[in-house]
Amino acid sequence: MSSLAERFPRRTIGLAVLWAAAALTLAAGLVLPAVRVTRLRLVDETLSVLSGIGALWQDGAWPLAIVIALFSVAFPVAKLVLAAGLWFAPQRQRGLLHPLVAGAGKWSMLDVLVVAIVVASMQGGFLVRLQPAIGIYLFAASTLLATLLTRLIDRWQHQAETDRTP
Template identity: 30%
Template sequence: MLDEFQNSLLAFLLLGTVIILPTIYISVMLILYFTAYRYRLHFLTALVNKTIKSLCKLLFFVEPWLMVDVFLLGVLVSLIKIASLADITLGYSFYAYCIYTVLVVKCVSLVDKSWLWDQFIPAKPIEKNYEGDTHHSKSHLSCHVCHQVNAGAKASQDNCIRCDSPLHHFDMHANLQKVWALLITACIFYLPANLYPMMYTVSLGSSQPSTIMEGVILLWHLGSYPVALVIFIASVFIPLVKMIALAWLFITAKRVSNLSEKDAIKKLKIYRMTEFIGRWSMIDIFVVAILVALVQLQNLMAIYPGPATLSFATVVIFTMLSAMLFDSRMLWCDSVDKNLKHEIDNPLQLAKNNNEIKNYE
């Protein structure tokens, strides 16, 4: 239906995040766990081993973009909106999709990355001891995909010795340039996403545009206070707060030398929270897509997507990419690394500090 209204990109986004990517994730997960079960009795050949590496990478790459739970919440919001216009009867597929969503979310929560890698390709030991070293020493590097510690990874073309994935070397300036570019792009699209209509409602031949805030106000006047609050938080509050939080993290990333370890951990928690909540802003996009598909009675009553839908989807995607590409190692200050290394090199000082911590507690 979205493709008929010249919104092919939005239709592809909906198809990918709700149907294609979950199907790929579930299929790959079944293959990996079935292979892990058989691996107890049979050794993997080189070809199968290479395939397993690719499947593990694909599984963890797809995971952040699964939005079946977000789509379910969008369905519930859409049903409440339509209920004010017509009588709604839920079919068996709705309850089946609810069960499906719960099972998918549970499966994602149970997938253990470390366990899967250890079943097929155990971590390779390294000869040198890096006790007390950090990423600032550049003497070793941890893989972001399989968490294998790689020795002496200084060249930009190095790949992980375990999964062959490209290693992400610590480069503060290059990483900040990338994440700032993505965040600024999201900020640019945030303006048309809120100023332009999210959808058009045609009633008895007259067309009425509706922005995100107008939709929230309409739901509030209709008495759907929880739904209006959900839409406001997910579509207005979360994107804005996430962009502000990411901008604050990017700006303060250059000032880590004066931070304590406690402040660094606090900033890391804020970063993890912004990374987690970003995907829920897609609720309004799914609501528009469902309403467009269900409410099509020509001039009597019809809903069409507005120009803000694609802009808002761009905001969500670019903020998610900005958060995912941000190197969280920048949040840890040099002073903490130096103190940690100094304490490890001086066992007496480490024991003294431990006693002070116990006495403080």
């Protein structure tokens, strides 16, 4: 009935560092400028993921703002919380959490894809020019770190199940 943290105590520190790195890059990726928008070669504006969601909401594009908020904010946070839950949960609860974490891993780059599609759809040639900024790179790094984190936990979950099998 032990958790994976109890079963593999030496790996907990490394996973905690990885989890913290994923959380910090996610937070930075959401608040730091993700894209620089130049309109008519005169007006410059930088948008973070969060300020972009706010701008979409204010412009009346609330369905798009909700979709981006779900896939770019709520979903990545949920992945990190579920991964921590799976690592520290007792064995019987891991059976419930493991499919959720495995399912989240399959959708792991969707949040970055959503932001990339929005950026690409805003391209307007001469009228609008978009340049990626540090926030989008940190956001993508967070997704990759979270994917690595969930893969490692999944691997050790599988190892724990295999070791139990007679």
